[in-house]
Amino acid sequence: MTHEALDDRHGVIWLDGEFVPWSDARLHVLTHGLHYGGGVFEGERVYDGHIFKLAEHTRRLHESARELGFRIPFSCTDLDEATLELVRRQGIGNGYVRPVAWRGSEQISVSSAGTSVHVAIATWEWPHVFSASAKEHGIRLSTSRWRRPAPDTAPVRAKAASLYNICTLARDAADEAGFDDALLLDYRGYVAEATGANLFLVAGDELHTPTADCFLAGITRQTVLDLARHLGIPVVERHILPGELSTFDECFLTGTAYEVQPVRAIDDHEFQVGKTTTVLREAYTRLVHSPAPERGRASA
Ligand code: PMP
Numbered sequence: 001m002t003h004e005a006l007d008d009r010h011g012v013i014w015l016d017g018e019f020v021p022w023s024d025a026r027l028h029v030l031t032h033g034l035h036y037g038g039g040v041f042e043g044e045r046v047y048d049g050h051i052f053k054l055a056e057h058t059r060r061l062h063e064s065a066r067e068l069g070f071r072i073p074f075s076c077t078d079l080d081e082a083t084l085e086l087v088r089r090q091g092i093g094n095g096y097v098r099p100v101a102w103r104g105s106e107q108i109s110v111s112s113a114g115t116s117v118h119v120a121i122a123t124w125e126w127p128h129v130f131s132a133s134a135k136e137h138g139i140r141l142s143t144s145r146w147r148r149p150a151p152d153t154a155p156v157r158a159k160a161a162s163l164y165n166i167c168t169l170a171r172d173a174a175d176e177a178g179f180d181d182a183l184l185l186d187y188r189g190y191v192a193e194a195t196g197a198n199l200f201l202v203a204g205d206e207l208h209t210p211t212a213d214c215f216l217a218g219i220t221r222q223t224v225l226d227l228a229r230h231l232g233i234p235v236v237e238r239h240i241l242p243g244e245l246s247t248f249d250e251c252f253l254t255g256t257a258y259e260v261q262p263v264r265a266i267d268d269h270e271f272q273v274g275k276t277t278t279v280l281r282e283a284y285t286r287l288v289h290s291p292a293p294e295r296g297r298a299s300a
Contacts, residue, residue, distance in 0.1 A: 011090050014082045014121040017074070019089065025120055032115045033102030037162030040064035043196075043256045044097035046087055046123065047288045051097060052256075054080055056219050058099070060159060065101055067158035070117050072101050079119070087123050096126040096257065102161075129257050130180065138264030138273050139180035139253075141194060143242065144170035148186040148193070148215045156214045167195035181253070183266055186214050191240040197255030200224065201240065201248040202276045208236045208248070220254040220284075227283045233276060250274040252281070260284045 013025035033039040041064075042057045051057075058076045065072045074082070083097060104116035130139060146166045149156065154163055170182035174195075183199070186192040191210050193199050198221040201208045207228050209221065228235050245251075251263040251271040260281035262273040 009124070012086070014086050016118055016120070017082075019086070022122075025122070027102075027118070028105045030108055031102065031105045032107065032112060033104070033161070035108065036103075036110060036112075037160070037165075038068060038070070038103035038112060038115070039100060039161035040068060040102075040159055041098065041100040041161060042159060044083070044099070045256050045288070046092045046095045046097060049087070049093055051083060051087060052288045053219050053223070054083060057097075057256075058083070060219070061099055061101060064158035064160060065117070067155045068160055069112065070101075070103060070115075072119055073117055074119055079121070083121055083123075086121055090123050092123050092125060095124055097121065097123045100161075130261065134180065135261065136273070138262035138271070140265045141181050141183045141263055141267075142174050142177055142179040143267055144173060144182040144184050146170045146173075146182075146184060148184050150187045151214055153187070157216070159216060171195040184215075185242060186210075188239075189241070191242055191245070194253050194255075194258075197253035197258040197261065200252050200254060201245070202250035202274060203248050205276070206234045206236055207276060207280075208238065208240060210240050211237050218255055220256055220259070223287070224254050224260065224280055224284060227280060227287065231279065231283065233280075245269050250277045252277045254284075259288075 007023060009022045011022050012019040013022055015025050040061060042061045044054060044057045045052050055076070058079045062072055062076060079099065083099070087097065099119065099121045101117060101119045103112055104118055106115045128135065146169050148166070166184070170184055174182035181194045183194060184192045191199060193215050198218045199210060225235055245266055246269045249272060251266065253261045253263060260277070262277050264271055264273065
């Protein structure tokens with residue numbers, strides 16, 4: 001598959017406090033973050049000119065940097081304002097926002113002492129990850145041989161670029177085998193998450209999701225848990241073994257980019273796109289399209 005290059009587009013990217021022409025937003029090959037994985041990022045979504053949960057994403061970017069031992073040199077308020085202005089300037093109605101922060105090029109030792117911290121924000125129109133048919137009828141996952149690491153092995157609470165090595169290896173293997181995405185187990189063998197989204201399972205009228213003790217507890221995961229509780233759907237957060245998957249009737253993924261994405265199969269086990277998945281997907285769609293005070297308005 002060929003992709004349109006991301007480094008040569010029209011418009012501007014916010015870089016270290018300035019709006020710079022899109023193709024000028026570059027960094028040096030001797031960047032610490034590139035060599036040693038010292039980078040954190042976010043994925044945000046714009047709906048009808050609003051950024052959904054902007055404040056939560058910006059806060060998580062700051063917290064991810066702190067987990068990696070560096071401090072972002074712009075306040076959350078500054079970053080929120082820059083994001084809103086960028087989305088307005090780029091004229092994004094429905095799209096994606098990618099903030100990223102990384103250690104600069106002051107030294108090539110593994111030690112990060114003396115490195116500066118840089119931040120960039122880019123946005124583009126990007127309405128859906130999967131096809132309309134996959135969105136409706138579900139995607140197929142294969143269980144990966146790669147696992148989410150233990151909290152004393154990697155900074156598992158951070159949305160850290162370095163952790164995405166595992167996701168890319170898993171995703172590429174799944175693609176090659178003809179699946180849409182991979183399911184990763186954790187270091188203990190429990191069911192964890194997909195390569196860019198959290199996992200939910202439905203048994204009867206109960207919603208189950210793995211305890212997020214070694215992977216990202218996504219903002220969408222929390223939103224869906226809140227919606228479920230509000231709708232009176234019983235929620236169970238617990239450790240789930242892969243052998244239990246065949247006991248569930250429905251399965252879906254949640255993430256900023258994936259939204260509420262039905263799963264129709266994990267390996268050989270098939271699920272239905274049932275009532276609970278549909279109700280939660282509809283509730284989520286209504287929520288992201290309804291203006292809320294905590295959401296930034298970019299088109300004002
Ligand atoms: N897990 C991983 C590995 C992810 O990349 C994402 C996407 N950010 C998620 C979970 C879901 O997080 P969120 O709902 O905050 O987008």
